[in-house]
Amino acid sequence: MVWGPSNAQNSFEPLSAEPIVAVLIGPGGVGKGTIARRLIESDDHLWLSRSWTTRPRRSGEDGSEYRFVDRETFEAAIDEDKFLEWAEFHGNLYGSPLPEAPNGADVLLEIEVQGAEQVRREIPDAVVFLILPPSMRQLEERLRARGDQEDHVALRLSSTPEELAKGHELATYIVVNDDIERATAEILSILEGLRRLRRGPS
Numbered sequence: 001m002v003w004g005p006s007n008a009q010n011s012f013e014p015l016s017a018e019p020i021v022a023v024l025i026g027p028g029g030v031g032k033g034t035i036a037r038r039l040i041e042s043d044d045h046l047w048l049s050r051s052w053t054t055r056p057r058r059s060g061e062d063g064s065e066y067r068f069v070d071r072e073t074f075e076a077a078i079d080e081d082k083f084l085e086w087a088e089f090h091g092n093l094y095g096s097p098l099p100e101a102p103n104g105a106d107v108l109l110e111i112e113v114q115g116a117e118q119v120r121r122e123i124p125d126a127v128v129f130l131i132l133p134p135s136m137r138q139l140e141e142r143l144r145a146r147g148d149q150e151d152h153v154a155l156r157l158s159s160t161p162e163e164l165a166k167g168h169e170l171a172t173y174i175v176v177n178d179d180i181e182r183a184t185a186e187i188l189s190i191l192e193g194l195r196r197l198r199r200g201p202s
């Protein structure tokens with residue numbers, strides 16, 4: 001699959017300057033979304049992909065979280081090869097459109113594990129961060145604190161063991177979200193290190 005910055009056809013950058021594709025995975029409630037937002041706020045070189053989903057908007061969501069579409073629209077986009085990856089998760093479709101990051105920007109995806117497996121196949125040197133909760137109990141408490149219905153909490157927890165098992169297979173780095181600022185700083189510093197490695201000292 002061909003993908004790249006939106007003006008990639010005009011730029012012939014050396015391989016070592018290829019954008020980093022960073023993928024955040026981890027069980028629901030672990031804080032991936034918050035970490036993703038903080039990473040973007042702190043790192044001007046990082047561009048966050050906006051996913052499409054067929055799931056209904058939750059109360060409290062303002063519509064910026066996803067591009068909310070119906071199943072027909074989503075399936076048409078699959079047929080047109082518009083996604084870097086997509087997956088069905090608890091009955092809803094989620095997908096990352098082929099990235100259109102500004103030239104030179106690194107790409108951040110916040111997705112579930114089936115999607116991360118596809119990204120790994122397409123982009124073998126994608127960097128996968130598995131975010132873990134300090135304990136399973138805290139994960140459960142965080143899901144409840146989000147205001148999710150009890151049956152939804154149970155559903156999300158039911159897939160956690162599989163998400164964690166696949167997540168460990170895919171992970172390049174494992175980051176424990178014991179403190180949101182610390183976890184974000186850890187990822188930022190790993191990304192900085194990778195940039196130095198891939199692009200040399202600036």
Ligand code: 5GP
Pocket residue numbers: 026027028032051052055085086087089094095096110111112113114115116
């Ligand atoms: P939620 O419905 O709670 O917003 O998201 C459910 C799960 O879907 C989360 O694990 C989230 O990371 C994941 N997700 C969000 N966007 C995408 C995407 O574009 N592709 C895939 N594969 N998963 C996604």
